[in-house]
Amino acid sequence: MHRTAEYDTFADIYDVWVEMAPSAHRALPFYVEAYLSSDDPVVELGVGNGRIALEAARQGKAIVGVDASAEMLRRCRERAEALGVADRLTLIQADFRDFQLPEPAWLIAIPFHTIGHLVTPEAKREGLRHIYSQLAPGGRLILDHFIFRPEIARQHQAPSLRTEYTDPQTGHDVLLWVLTRYNFETQAMRILAWTDELDDEGVLIRRRYRRLSFSWIEPDQMRTLLEEAGFEIEALYGDFDRSPLTETSPEQVWIVRRPERP
Ligand SMILES: C[S@@+](CC[C@H](N)C(=O)[O-])C[C@H]1O[C@@H](n2cnc3c(N)ncnc32)[C@H](O)[C@@H]1O
Missing domain, CATH: 2.20.25 (N-terminal domain of TfIIb)
Incomplete structure (x- = not known):
């Protein structure tokens, strides 16, 4: 099922948009390192034009990218070909709530506040439950969101x-x-x-x-949704340098795991 993808009209300004977002730059090395150090398969939800996934692919990692936007995926494919890493990339056009992976993932990541595009608590709940179902037992989910001020x-x-x-x-x-x-x-x-x-x-x-x-979502609300979906919380950071979450932190960065046994 392909819902109308808002990012189809946003794709042409995406790079300029990101250039002006400091947290996007801080997130890049954090996710690339997480992808490189995980077992396969590694999946990025909301892969977009490949800003993060292609950097990991360039360093030798195979990545599965999921995105609802045909135009963002087209740009991702085009860049992968230009970089000569298209064979390391599997792209799936689907929604976060119904994507189907060829095999259960060891790592699923949702970088750059993208969980916020599931706007209602119900949509987030549905998304997190579905993500849980696509992870191998023991597999991890990493996601971030800004702290609302x-x-x-x-x-x-x-x-x-x-x-x-x-x-x-x-x-x-x-x-x-x-x-x-x-x-x-x-x-x-x-x-x-x-x-x-x-x-x-x-x-x-x-x-x-x-x-x-x-x-936006508050950290307490996120914790509740993650736990309701069955995840164990491994770590919660206040930024991509893995500093603790405090009252002045700009981000909430979650590392959670699907338990080995339910
Ligand atoms: C903020 S961009 C992030 C792109 C990339 N991860 C990055 O960090 O540059 C969010 C991406 O998520 C995709 N997206 C948003 N909601 C989605 C949904 N419900 N299902 C699948 N993709 C979605 C958009 O099409 C867009 O490409």
């Missing part, structure tokens, strides 16, 4: 210029804007990102909107 959220409710860049395809300058709407009761978020493409005189040629459904 209301004061930062309030700032993000106003439009802001995320970056300016020149589109290499058209040569046009582009302004990338973003605004996030928050539902503080349901913990749902709606990200609006739009690009303004300008001609040489700065006149607007084209404005294009993209929208993403997202959410």
Whole structure:
């Protein structure tokens, strides 16, 4: 089943988007090391355009990537071919709640806050139960999410210029804007990102909107969902350097395991 994938319209700005996200850079070596040190099969859910998976593949690791977006997967495949690592990559177009692996995984990772795309608690519960079913007994799940700060959220409710860049395809300058709407009761978020493409005189040629459904989750809520799905908690960190979770930590980084015996 392929639901409409919001990232199909986001794929062309994904690299610029990530460039401006410090946590994405901190996450990269953490996940690559986890992939390289795990037994096979290693699976990345929300593999996207292969930002993390291809780095591990370049270092010799076979990776299974799952993603709902045909366009993100197309870009991932194209990059894998350009890097000469396509034979180390198995890509599956599917939702986190119904992907089927050829064999049970030793490691499933959901990097870069991607669990938040399962917006409701029910969707997260369904996803985590399904992930559990796709792991080998004793296999691990690693995932992260940002720590929600209301004061930062309030700032993000106003439009802001995320970056300016020149589109290499058209040569046009582009302004990338973003605004996030928050539902503080349901913990749902709606990200609006739009690009303004300008001609040489700065006149607007084209404005294009993209929208993403997202959410946040508190560490206590995450712990409950993980335990309800049957996982044993191995570690909880406050950032990708494996520092402890404290009141000022930017991230929650979970390492959990499907028990050997239920
Ligand atoms: C934030 S990107 C992360 C990409 C990559 N892991 C990285 O760190 O750069 C999230 C990815 O998850 C995919 N995604 C979001 N919700 C999904 C779902 N319910 N099922 C499958 N893929 C999903 C999106 O299509 C997108 O490619």
